[in-house]
Amino acid sequence: NAGVTQTPKFQVLKTGQSMTLQCAQDMNHEYMSWYRQDPGMGLRLIHYSVGAGITDQGEVPNGYNVSRSTTEDFPLRLLSAAPSQTSVYFCASKQGVFYGYTFGSGTRLTVV
């Protein structure tokens, strides 16, 4: 039972590079979200999805894109990496609007 799987676990990017963080869940959850976690800031919502084909912006969406072509996958794309995007990124999924999230193990991203 894999739950929520994120890849890669670690990544170093140069300023201006682009990349995609992968997220997949095998629990048939409709709701998926991406959060970033920075020291002293807590978890902040980047983008979320309530089902395949439906995505929406969260609290800090600038510089990131998402798509949801299947129920299982919810990749996060960094368009042009900036040092301010250095953070730990968590993908999460849940069964319904009033349920709690199950988190992936995170991706530690450093932009130099």
Next chain:
Amino acid sequence: RKEVEQDPGPFNVPEGATVAFNCTYSNSASQSFFWYRQDCRKEPKLLMSVYSSGNEDGRFTAQLNRASQYISLLIRDSKLSDSATYLCVVNILTILAGAGSYQLTFGKGTKLSVIP
């Protein structure tokens, strides 16, 4: 006012102690409530949901006071393995990109260290 507020701690307690964490939330329309645990450099993990009548899971007891918009977590007989950061999480009606939706809003967490 922040939407979900917690005492950041740290709380340093001896093994076997009882420790209580408190959390307040700003939106009276909130519908669901949780406590998560996050170990250092790990993902948050759901510890327990919080129900209006209060609920218990072993050494852990969660309480909700809707009138005061207050949530608590009590840990009895603390173990070394309880050392972690505890996150209060509330489902809050949030306006994002001009539309309202319920979003899980995380407190910044309270750090607990259980000392031998």
